[in-house]
Amino acid sequence: MSRIPLFKHSSLGLVTPPALRVRMGKKPVPEFTVESEPSTSTTTLSPSYLSQTSVPSRRIEDPTASRKLLVLDLNGSLLVRPKRSGKGKEVEHASGEAATRTRTVIPRPYIPTFREYISHPRTTSWLDTIVWSSAQPHSVRSMVEKCFGDRTNCLKALMARDTFGLDAASYGRKSLTTKDLEIIWSKGAFTSSPALTSMITAAQDTDAQPFSHSAETTVLVDDSLRKARMQPWNHICIKEYSAGLRRTDLDVWTSLQQPKESKKKKKTKEKEVREEGEVVVALDATVTELAPPQPLGRFDETLLAIIGVLEALKHQNNVSAWIRGGGLLTKGVEMKNVDESLTESPNPLWFDDTEVADAWAAKGKGALEELSIELVHGVHG
Numbered sequence: 120m121s122r123i124p125l126f127k128h129s130s131l132g133l134v135t136p137p138a139l140r141v142r143m144g145k146k147p148v149p150e151f152t153v154e155s156e157p158s159t160s161t162t163t164l165s166p167s168y169l170s171q172t173s174v175p176s177r178r179i180e181d182p183t184a185s186r187k188l189l190v191l192d193l194n195g196s197l198l199v200r201p202k203r204s205g206k207g208k209e210v211e212h213a214s215g216e217a218a219t220r221t222r223t224v225i226p227r228p229y230i231p232t233f234r235e236y237i238s239h240p241r242t243t244s245w246l247d248t249i250v251w252s253s254a255q256p257h258s259v260r261s262m263v264e265k266c267f268g269d270r271t272n273c274l275k276a277l278m279a280r281d282t283f284g285l286d287a288a289s290y291g292r293k294s295l296t297t298k299d300l301e302i303i304w305s306k307g308a309f310t311s312s313p314a315l316t317s318m319i320t321a322a323q324d325t326d327a328q329p330f331s332h333s334a335e336t337t338v339l340v341d342d343s344l345r346k347a348r349m350q351p352w353n354h355i356c357i358k359e360y361s362a363g364l365r366r367t368d369l370d371v372w373t374s375l376q377q378p379k380e381s382k383k384k385k386k387t388k389e390k391e392v393r394e395e396g397e398v399v400v401a402l403d404a405t406v407t408e409l410a411p412p413q414p415l416g417r418f419d420e421t422l423l424a425i426i427g428v429l430e431a432l433k434h435q436n437n438v439s440a441w442i443r444g445g446g447l448l449t450k451g452v453e454m455k456n457v458d459e460s461l462t463e464s465p466n467p468l469w470f471d472d473t474e475v476a477d478a479w480a481a482k483g484k485g486a487l488e489e490l491s492i493e494l495v496h497g498v499h500g
Contacts, residue, residue, distance in 0.1 A: 162348045168439075171334045172352045175444065176437035182245035185436050188332040189237065189429065190303070192341035193252040193262045195359045197233075197422075198226045200262070222258075224265035227360045228368055228418035231495040232487060234266070236426050238273035239490050245433050247330065249276040249309065251339075253296040253346070256281060256314040263318065277315040278303075298341065299349045304333055334439040338432060340425060352443040355428060357421050358470050364419055371416035372498045418496045420480040421470070427482030448475055 179185055194200055200222040237248050252259045256279040263277060271277075283296050308329045311319065339347055339354045347354035358364070428447065435441045447469040470476045487494060 164349070164351075168334060168350060171437070172439040172443045174437060174440055176435045176441040176446075178434050179436050180434070182433035185245075185336060186330075186332075187246050187429075187432060187438065188303075188330070188337045189246055189248045190298070190300070190337060190339040190341075191248065191250050192298075192339075192343070192346075193250060193259065193266070194254060195342040195361070196227075196340060196357060197230060197266050197360075198224050198262055199360045199362060199365050200224055201362055201365075222261075224262050225365055226266050226497060227422060228496045228498050229420065229422045229494070230266050231497045232492060233422040233426065234268075234270050234273070235492045236487060236490070238270055239492065241490060243273065246429070247275050247309075247332070248273055249278065249303075250274055251278040251282070251298060251303070253280050253283065253298075255279060255290075256312050259312070260315060260318065263315075271319050274319055276309040276311045277318055278310075279312040279315060281312050281314075282310075296346060297349055298339060298346045300334070300337055300339065300353060301349070304337070307331070335437045338429070338438050338442075350439070352439040355425065355442070355447065356468055356470075357425065358419075358468075360419065360421070367416075368418050368498050369500060371418055372500055374416055376500075418498055420476075420483075423483040423487075423494075424470070424476055424479035425483070426486055427479035427484075430482055430486045448472070 191197060202222075236242055237246065250259070250263060252262070254262070259277060259279040263271060263274075267274065280290060280296075282302065284302070285294070285296070334350060334353055337350075337353050339350070340357060341347055341354060342357050342359040344351075344354075344356055347356070431446065432438055432441065435446070469479075484494065
């Protein structure tokens with residue numbers, strides 16, 4: 120069986136492609152194979168995929184010369200769905216409608232800005248975007264409506280659980296799924312789940328649009344390493360947007376809502392001076408100005424970082440080779456021999472390196488400013 124240089128991911132029982140690992144300056148570790156289960160079967164990457172990803176990516180000046188395909192996950196990536204109380208199951212009628220209410224959907228910070236970015240004419244000139252979720256169609260509908268509202272015209276297709284080729288038993292339970300991108304590439308045209316077609320065909324006849332996407336042009340954004348194990352170098356793994364991260368964002372939002380004294384408040388008319396030994400304090404300011412400032416917090420900036428990565432990828436002719444070659448760790452700057460510095464670490468993913476994550480977010484903010492897109496976090500209590 121063919122082996123490729125991969126590294127163990129201890130928390131998931133998986134392994135991580137070297138291009139996703141943080142540079143730590145340690146000795147290289149042995150090679151491993153991708154495990155679909157912690158201690159059972161393995162996944163062998165196809166020879167054709169290995170061949171495609173081994174050809175170095177070449178920079179292209181005109182992004183429209185090589186259109187890219189962005190495949191977006193939903194739950195855990197663009198949003199979080201808190202667990203419902205009670206034991207009622209979500210069941211689905213043949214029409215695709217839910218028999219019970221869907222769960223609350225809370226979008227990730229900067230969803231409004233991300234939506235504007237992928238909808239911008241200059242972005243759509245080189246980028247096709249679809250949604251692919253392992254949730255059932257009625258849940259996908261609810262999540263897409265919450266994240267994209269009436270701006271679903273930027274999406275070429277909506278693919279739900281019925282597109283994974285699962286048997287009836289697996290479809291109805293929370294079984295493991297794999298996002299084999301060959302399912303998309305083999306179709307040669309944008310195809311949605313039947314129950315979701317109406318969400319996008321109102322604005323465009325997407326099913327009639329052919330494409331020629333492949334490992335060279337496709338990027339999957341998903342919080343699960345396991346789901347991308349068939350094409351690991353087309354995957355940008357992101358930190359799961361969990362209930363814990365949501366609470367952190369709420370704390371930031373709450374701190375921003377604290378009442379503040381108006382800066383226009385009339386200053387004290389008479390200057391009061393308090394002498395304490397040799398220290399003289401002039402009280403010529405408002406109470407707000409004297410009080411210590413609120414600690415500055417930041418909302419989760421994952422989606423801003425993804426924009427930064429996309430801005431780099433639009434100038435590459437081979438997405439998989441760029442990721443395999445360590446592109447995610449370069450922070451958007453051309454680097455040589457990236458692979459030689461990739462070694463084992465307990466924190467193996469690009470977003471665990473604060474400097475790298477911040478650099479991509481900064482690149483994303485720069486792109487948004489160039490496109491005159493406002494930074495809107497969209498977080499509410």
